[in-house]
């Protein structure tokens with residue numbers, strides 16, 4: 106089940122659609138490549154990971170209202186992303202300490218650069 110989801114998720118994160126939507130979102134004037142949570146605190150920190158507010162899982166991976174909807178995006182620095190990942194109790198989405206790098210590869214967060 107987890108492996109299945111990983112394959113599906115990998116396919117999604119490698120899709121041209123996602124890459125285009127992701128790029129447009131990050132490069133929009135409101136975000137300009139900065140972490141949204143830091144911005145709210147008046148800090149200018151480079152963002153790292155485009156996060157889905159409603160996490161992608163096996164049930165919604167094909168629902169573009171979730172996966173490709175900018176209303177469901179937040180661009181986060183690594184520290185804010187980790188804070189979110191480590192504080193959540195539902196581990197169905199991604200394994201703790203793992204994430205997707207910019208190439209859509211599923212790797213330990215420590216290897217993401």
Ligand SMILES: [Zn+2]
Pocket residue numbers: 140141142143144150181182183184185
């Ligand atoms: Zn931040």
